[in-house]
């Protein structure tokens with residue numbers, strides 16, 4: 001049974017608050033979701049904010065994207081932050097507070113080399129493609 005609000009093209013699986021909390025302006029809170037998962041090896045899940053909560057109430061995820069490792073079996077928790085400067089934000093148990101993106105990942109390790117292969121960008125960094133960025 002899909003979650004009751006989901007659209008068929010949603011990339012993220014909804015995460016719901018398992019507890020209530022009030023976040024004062026500038027305050028953060030670790031909110032449990034009551035969800036534990038077992039990802040296949042080679043996958044990771046990322047806890048990301050909901051755009052609507054961010055735009056309407058300034059609610060974001062402090063460590064976005066929060067990384068859920070394949071071997072993690074504990075409850076997924078969401079570190080919500082109220083960035084609004086004036087309004088408190090009330091979270092009720094059952095509210096959709098974030099979403100979970102599940103994706104294959106490469107496992108990377110740094111290997112020292114003398115030289116890197118060339119590329120069009122080379123070493124040109126932030127904002128190097130135009131004044132108006």
Ligand SMILES: O=c1ccn([C@H]2C[C@H](O)[C@@H](COP(=O)(O)OP(=O)(O)OP(=O)(O)O)O2)c(=O)[nH]1
Nearest residue numbers: 047063065066067068069072075076077078079
């Ligand atoms: O938003 C998040 C981020 C992480 N986790 C869980 C799953 C993850 O596998 C574990 C550890 O997260 P992370 O590796 O980002 O934390 P760390 O601070 O590096 O701690 P650790 O030493 O436990 O890896 O915490 C969550 O429940 N929510």
